[in-house]
Amino acid sequence: MFELRLLVPEAAVEAVSDALEALDALSLSVEDADAQTDAEQALFGEPGMPPPKDGWQRSRVIALFSTEPQARDASVLLSAQDFFSGCEVLGVANVPEQDWVRLTQSQFAPVEITPEFWIVPTWHEPPAQARQVIRLDPGLAFGTGTHPTTRMCLRWIASQPSASLGRVLDYGCGSGILAIGAAKFGATEVDAVDIDPAAVDSTRLNAEANAVTLRTGLPDAAQGAYQTVLANILATPLKVLAPLLCERVKPGGALVLAGILERQADELKLAYAPYAALSVSDSEEGWILMTARL
Numbered sequence: 001m002f003e004l005r006l007l008v009p010e011a012a013v014e015a016v017s018d019a020l021e022a023l024d025a026l027s028l029s030v031e032d033a034d035a036q037t038d039a040e041q042a043l044f045g046e047p048g049m050p051p052p053k054d055g056w057q058r059s060r061v062i063a064l065f066s067t068e069p070q071a072r073d074a075s076v077l078l079s080a081q082d083f084f085s086g087c088e089v090l091g092v093a094n095v096p097e098q099d100w101v102r103l104t105q106s107q108f109a110p111v112e113i114t115p116e117f118w119i120v121p122t123w124h125e126p127p128a129q130a131r132q133v134i135r136l137d138p139g140l141a142f143g144t145g146t147h148p149t150t151r152m153c154l155r156w157i158a159s160q161p162s163a164s165l166g167r168v169l170d171y172g173c174g175s176g177i178l179a180i181g182a183a184k185f186g187a188t189e190v191d192a193v194d195i196d197p198a199a200v201d202s203t204r205l206n207a208e209a210n211a212v213t214l215r216t217g218l219p220d221a222a223q224g225a226y227q228t229v230l231a232n233i234l235a236t237p238l239k240v241l242a243p244l245l246c247e248r249v250k251p252g253g254a255l256v257l258a259g260i261l262e263r264q265a266d267e268l269k270l271a272y273a274p275y276a277a278l279s280v281s282d283s284e285e286g287w288i289l290m291t292a293r294l
């Protein structure tokens, strides 16, 4: 395989990418050419908030071709196009053969939640001290245990007295990791819902792989009252969802919220004040876990 590497200003990325696809590139990757430099600009915004900019100011576009002549022909053809002015060909390079599956897998090691509770990809043996394990491979949905927000929720689940989780709602289930964790730690019944149908599918498959029974669906599938409501989303949607989530918690039940930065604690407390008294019960890498007993 050979890769053609280009430096492309924001306005030309789409035209160059379309042209490379038309030239039979096997794959395309677009990276921020200014990443990790002083010129890097953040592009993400919270859901509901506009991103600060539509695209990176300069992208590194890398197109993969089966042969060197194909890569070089593509470079010559592109260079002759009007839309290519302002772009730069960085070069054509041989891509050494590698075991890509093994390389990808090596980036995902078992994740420790507590010394006895681990998240373990299927290609790893669980650590000897693991008494409780969730089997999970990285997929399309969020939630592999590598993010602090997920780990804090799982730690909270693992720290509850046995049989106290009761009926559980995982609102924004992603991969289903919290719902599966709740089922493994004694929940009597678990509903897992998400606005993303791909996350719902992913949760169903992960539940099967872990031999636990969940009810999965879109948010409307959450019905009735729950002893425990878990929601690891982000501060802005969590504020909007305050009445809905609190209405789902039984009197005496627990509300557990994550996806909140330390500096957002007060705004969350304020948004939930009419329904519940939130407090910070854990923190990791600048993220906090907020909980309330209703």
Ligand SMILES: C[S@@+](CC[C@H](N)C(=O)[O-])C[C@H]1O[C@@H](n2cnc3c(N)ncnc32)[C@H](O)[C@@H]1O
Pocket: 141, 142, 143, 144, 145, 149, 150, 153, 170, 171, 172, 173, 174, 175, 176, 177, 178, 193, 194, 195, 196, 199, 219, 232, 233, 237, 259
């Ligand atoms: C940060 S991920 C959390 C995944 C998993 N629960 C975990 O803890 O790792 C947030 C999930 O919430 C879902 N989500 C975002 N807004 C939502 C909403 N308004 N209602 C339901 N799900 C939502 C997203 O699709 C995503 O799968």
